[in-house]
Amino acid sequence: MPDQTATRRRSGWPVAALSLGTLLNPLNSSMIAVALVPLQHDLGVDVTTVTWVVTSFYLASAAGQPLMGRLGDRFGPRRLFLFGMIVVVVACVLTPFTDTLAGVCAGRVLLAIGTATAFPSAISMLRSIAATSGAGSARLLGRIQIANTSGAAIGPVVGGILVTLLGWQAIFWINVPLAAVTFVGVLLLAPPDPDREPTPLRRTLTESDIPGILLFIAMLTSLLVFLLELPREAMWWLLPAFAAAAGLFVWRELRAAHPFLDLRMLAGNRTLMLVYLCFAIFSVVYYSAFFGLPQYLQEGAGYPASAAGLLMFPLAAVTIVVTPLAARAIERFGLRPTLVTGAITLVVGAALLALAAVDTAPWLVLVVTAALGIPYCVVSIAMNQALYAAARPEDAGVAAGIYQTSRYLGAIVATTILGLLFSTGQTPGNWLIVVGVATALAVVHLGILVTVRPQRRTAS
Structure with a gap:
């Protein structure tokens, strides 16, 4: 049986770096809870419209998580994880300088895509860490799950302090040092991507069911726009658009070899x-x-x-x-x-x-x-x-x-x-x-x- 202290040393730091990256998605999904009112006031929008700041993040996350898992298999989980942290930094450096709702939503979508790379990539790398350190993969996964749960739970506290001291922009800025530390930690400590047979990009995209993902987003977006605009204007034409997207989505998913x-x-x-x-x-x-x-x-x-x-x-x-x-x-x-x-x-x-x-x-x-x-x-x-x-x-x-x-x-x-x-x-x-x-x-x-x-x- 390997020495427990040595095992913790070989697995602790790499898993800590991966955990920090994976908690960025739940942290950003919860920090926004206390920033909606300041965003509403600063951007000059009503409470119905400002909900798109939250909804856009979840739409991108729902579509991004399964796609990133397949991209990690093609390009390597470590490489995809590092790329995701770069996307997070870019999104969180630029978004605070926008003064429009569309700009904030675009930043949140980019942030969701960047953070969506972390969890599936981390899970893939855990196998190598467990094999080289002798630690149980279930225990390592438990550490990541605790980090994710804690990140989601403390988000409103962290977000409230940041918004009060520095404004809503700070909930983006805080991600820059976190993503940078994660990038360095994963670069230095995470196992390198194993050699793998190159998969054609066309095959990767086909197996990712991009049409299904786009129809899924179109279906939800048309319904959400209709519902959220009801207090101001009934956009009835969106209902047949929703029905058409839903019908095509079901048809596509029943026919696809690798459905979303x-x-x-x-x-x-x-x-x-x-x-x-x-x-x-x-x-x-x-x-x-x-x-x-x-x-x-x-x-x-x-x-x-x-x-x-x-x-x-x-x-x-x-x-x-x-x-x-x-x-x-x-x-x-x-x-x-x-x-x-x-x-x-x-x-x-x-x-x-x-x-x-x-x-x-x-x-x-x-x-x-x-x-x-x-x-x-x-x-x-x-x-x-x-x-x-x-x-x-x-x-x-x-x-x-x-x-x-x-x-x-x-x-x-x-x-x-x-x-x-x-x-x-x-x-x-x-x-x-x-x-x-x-x-x-x-x-x-x-x-x-x-x-x-x-x-x-x-x-x-």
Whole structure:
């Protein structure tokens, strides 16, 4: 057995560099929560329009994650990871100097593409690190997952401090040193790309299903524009455009040899479809609170961005504390009881959000955000296990990619709901409507979960 100290030394620094790069995507998806109000004021747009800053990031992430995995296989994961960090630096150096919403959204899209290279590339490089260091690949993957979870949880706190001290531009600037340190660390410490047989670019693009990705984006964008413009103007022509894009997307995915979303796999696995549906609904509930509460605290209660971010801190603290307990609960009590318990706490947490319409005293908001941290970590880790239980071994990679897409779709729906419901102001009345929608969806989530009966696979 290799010396444990030497093993940690050989694996620790490379994994730390990879972890820093992979947390940039969840960090930037959550820091923006406290910057939406300042962006709205500085750019002179309404609350409905500013949601495109969030939506554009998730659209690009949903399309970019599976594509980057295939590009990493062609060009090498280390090379793609380094390229992604360069893209992040370019995006975050240029975007703060724009004074238009389109410019900020373009910067967020570029940032999403750059950060999307990190996770699939890191996973590929972990195999080499595990082989050379003697460390278990599961343990190394766990370190990256902890970094990602922590990055998403602390995002509002970090973002609130940066926005208050330096303005919304700082949530872009902070990525420059982080990406630079990551670039140097991966360049010096990560394993070199192995020799591989060159794959023609045309074959790589064909297997990436670029038409499917473009139809997916067209389908979502046409529907989102229609919904977000409803408070101002009903653009009915977008509905047939959405229907056409959706129809072509389904036709394409059923015919493609390497589909972006494997609809045939979904149709043949009811339990897996329910897992995706539950996770998407959970994401709508969670992100409605995650993005909605900071906006309501700033505009409705008059808190500065820094205070709104700090009031979200219990979510991060509870997540870090409860995650290992949730993992043990699955081992001791089973996956199904843990899933149902997490769903019940989601209903309770969503309902508690209504208290903010009556009083926004700091202690009360801290209690509410702490309550949200429990279902976030319990449902997240249990849903990961449910995915593993429901997916066939040969479909594991594709299933994991669609799982991430479910998260992004939930976040997009949540920001759209907030844009519509906050279009007349972040008032207590509108906040109660947001809470009502979130609580109703949490109840639906619980109802669906009781029909999911994942079973642990046994080795054959």
